[in-house]
Amino acid sequence: xxxxxxxxxxxxxxxxxxLRACARLFREKGFDGxxxxxxxxxxxxxxxxxxYHFRTKQDMLVAVMEQGLxxxxxxxxxxxxxxLAPAEKFRQLVRVHLGTLCEDGHDFIPVMLYDWRSLTxxxxxxxxxxxxxYDALWQxxxxxxxxxxxxxxxxxxxxxxxxxxxxxxxxxxxAGGRKSLDEIADEAARFLLRQQAPARLARVAR
Amino acid sequence: xxxxxxxxxxxxxxxxxxLRACARLFREKGFDGxxxxxxxxxxxxxxxxxxYHFRTKQDMLVAVMEQGLxxxxxxxxxxxxxxLAPAEKFRQLVRVHLGTLCEDGHDFIPVMLYDWRSLTxxxxxxxxxxxxxYDALWQxxxxxxxxxxxxxxxxxxxxxxxxxxxxxxxxxxxAGGRKSLDEIADEAARFLLRQQAPARLARVAR
DNA sequence: CCTACCGATCGGTAGG
DNA sequence: CCTACCGATCGGTAGG
Numbered sequence: 001x002x003x004x005x006x007x008x009x010x011x012x013x014x015x016x017x018x019l020r021a022c023a024r025l026f027r028e029k030g031f032d033g034x035x036x037x038x039x040x041x042x043x044x045x046x047x048x049x050x051x052y053h054f055r056t057k058q059d060m061l062v063a064v065m066e067q068g069l070x071x072x073x074x075x076x077x078x079x080x081x082x083x084l085a086p087a088e089k090f091r092q093l094v095r096v097h098l099g100t101l102c103e104d105g106h107d108f109i110p111v112m113l114y115d116w117r118s119l120t121x122x123x124x125x126x127x128x129x130x131x132x133x134y135d136a137l138w139q140x141x142x143x144x145x146x147x148x149x150x151x152x153x154x155x156x157x158x159x160x161x162x163x164x165x166x167x168x169x170x171x172x173x174x175a176g177g178r179k180s181l182d183e184i185a186d187e188a189a190r191f192l193l194r195q196q197a198p199a200r201l202a203r204v205a206r
Numbered sequence: 207x208x209x210x211x212x213x214x215x216x217x218x219x220x221x222x223x224x225l226r227a228c229a230r231l232f233r234e235k236g237f238d239g240x241x242x243x244x245x246x247x248x249x250x251x252x253x254x255x256x257x258y259h260f261r262t263k264q265d266m267l268v269a270v271m272e273q274g275l276x277x278x279x280x281x282x283x284x285x286x287x288x289x290l291a292p293a294e295k296f297r298q299l300v301r302v303h304l305g306t307l308c309e310d311g312h313d314f315i316p317v318m319l320y321d322w323r324s325l326t327x328x329x330x331x332x333x334x335x336x337x338x339x340y341d342a343l344w345q346x347x348x349x350x351x352x353x354x355x356x357x358x359x360x361x362x363x364x365x366x367x368x369x370x371x372x373x374x375x376x377x378x379x380x381a382g383g384r385k386s387l388d389e390i391a392d393e394a395a396r397f398l399l400r401q402q403a404p405a406r407l408a409r410v411a412r
Numbered sequence: 413c414c415t416a417c418c419g420a421t422c423g424g425t426a427g428g
Numbered sequence: 429c430c431t432a433c434c435g436a437t438c439g440g441t442a443g444g
Contacts, residue, residue, distance in 0.1 A: 014413090030323055032238030036439060049413050051440065114320070117236055153393045157385070161397050164374025165367040172366055179363070187359045191367050194400070220429090242423060255429050257424065 015053045018043045019067060022060045023107035031061050031111075031118040061115065062123045068108025069130040072100040076137055086144040087193055093141055094166060094192075095185040101170040102181055110170045138163065150194045162192055221259045224249045225273060228266045229313035237267050237317075237324040267321065268329045274314025275336040278306040282343055292350040293399055299347055300372065300398075301391040307376040308387055316376045344369065356400045368398055 021042035025034040036057060040047045054060045079092045100109045112127070119127065142159045145151040151158050166188060173184065227248035231240040242263060246253045260266045285298045306315045318333070325333065348365045351357040357364050372394060379390065 028323070030236065030238055032236055033324065035437080037437090046414050047439095048415075048417095048441075052413055055440095057439065117234070118239065151397075153396050154385070157390065157393045158397060160374065160378055161371040161394060164372065164377075165370040167374060168366065168370025171370075179360070184363065187363045188367060190359050191357075191364060241421080243421090252430055253423095254425075254431075254433095258429055261424095263423065 011053075014043075018045075018050055018053055019060070019063055020105070020107075023064045023068070023111055024105075026061065026064060026111045026115055027107040031057075031115040058120060058123065061111070061118060062126065064108050065112040065119075065127050066130065068100070068106075068112055069127065069134060072097070072109055073130065073134055073137070075100070076134070080137055080141065086141070086148060087150055087189075090141055090145060090193065091185070091189040093138070094189045095182070097166055098169055098173075098181055098185050098188070101167065102173045102175075104175065113167055113170065135159070145193065151192070152194065165192060217259075220249075224251075224256055224259055225266070225269055226311070226313075229270045229274070229317055230311075232267065232270060232317045232321055233313040237263075237321040264326060264329065267317070267324060268332065270314050271318040271321075271325075271333050272336065274306070274312075274318055275333065275340060278303070278315055279336065279340055279343070281306070282340070286343055286347065292347070292354055293356055293395075296347055296351060296399065297392070297395040299344070300395045301388070303372055304375055304379075304387055304391050304394070307373065308379040308381075310381065319373055319376065341365070351399065357398070358400065371398060 018039070021039055022034075025038055025042060028034075029038070036050060037047045039060070040050055043050070050060070054063065075096050076093060079089065079096055082089065082092070084092070100106050112131075116124075139155070139159050142151060142162065143155055146155050146158065169184065169188075173181070179187070224245070227245055228240075231244055231248060234240075235244070242256060243253045245266070246256055249256070256266070260269065281302050282299060285295065285302055288295065288298070290298070306312050318337075322330075345361070345365050348357060348368065349361055352361050352364065375390065375394075379387070385393070
């Protein structure tokens with residue numbers, strides 16, 4: 001684990017700002033479509049300066065993905081540890097995940113989703129180690145739902161379909177649109193879950 | 207509609223081969239990560255020759271997306287026109303869509319999904335016109351399902367979640383894997399649909 | 413972190 | 429469709 005080494009606080013701040021600029025630009029224009037000069041300008045530096053913080057442009061890409069994944073994982077694991085009914089836990093996982101994809105400034109995970117193919121194969125292996133933990137967490141949540149009959153069919157496919165439905169939001173969600181992120185998270189959970197016979201309860205209630 | 211103009215058959219063939227090479231390479235390495243020299247070599251030409259068929263590299267990208275969308279639309283509209291129950295029609299639409307995403311040589315639509323941001327805004331408008339028809343077709347299918355209670359919640363969100371679950375397969379599906387594309391299509395339809403009380407029927411049958 | 417710079421590569425073109 | 433080429437831009441570096 002190459003955390004940023006023992007540097008002065010000022011340098012750490014500068015590095016973080018650089019990384020945010022990378023994340024935003026990579027998401028918007030793609031890794032290959034973003035130049036060092038774009039990044040330098042966005043971070044308020046001259047074109048040679050980013051290389052004081054990162055050895056190569058490829059290193060900036062890995063750093064963005066690693067930071068996004070480990071922050072996301074941290075938040076999700078906090079939710080997963082709560083004592084909640086599976087469906088309620090799922091709902092909260094969905095909300096957190098949508099936050100990491102769509103909330104303002106959260107460009108790190110989308111970069112991972114959309115610029116995966118720009119990683120060298122060595123770096124890909126490094127990121128896969130983190131991604132595996134991400135997948136495993138969701139797989140456990142999915143398995144719990146399946147055990148109580150709230151999700152049908154093959155468990156691994158169910159997780160992949162779920163991921164797809166959620167990750168796709170990064171493509172179409174716009175802040176200030178017809179639905180808030182909270183509403184979208186609720187709808188997504190309802191769409192993905194087989195509710196425990198709510199139709200029958202509703203019928204009885206009338 | 208700029209179809210390829212009245213050229214000799216040999217030239218049309220050459221152009222088609224070039225487009226297939228573009229689609230495969232753009233999908234694999236991205237538009238910005240693919241060079242004219244990559245494309246030329248894959249098509250068996252020298253580096254200046256693709257420009258005999260296309261004015262710019264950007265034109266190759268639009269042509270790939272346009273061809274993918276209009277071919278996909280053609281297949282989907284054939285299914286949509288069939289007289290079928292909504293759930294069965296949906297199942298078949300899913301299968302066709304997964305084919306355009308995952309079958310061998312079908313790289314055109316994935317390029318549209320993954321290289322959207324490389325389009326100039328003028329070209330984006332051209333492609334959106336086609337994409338709107340694609341979306342409308344799926345929206346009609348979704349609305350029919352919703353009318354009979356097989357899909358819950360907001361109709362537009364239901365379509366977007368469906369698209370996400372399906373489009374994501376282009377990311378993880380590998381030919382020769384644990385499940386065939388037919389099986390995945392069946393599982394996807396089952397996952398996305400609220401079946402008409404199959405659980406109760408199953409219980410009665412025991 | 414800036415200045416000044418380099419070699420490589422890129423999309424594209426002229427002329428045949 | 430090939431040959432030969434060009435101007436621009438790119439990632440990256442040396443030296444301070």
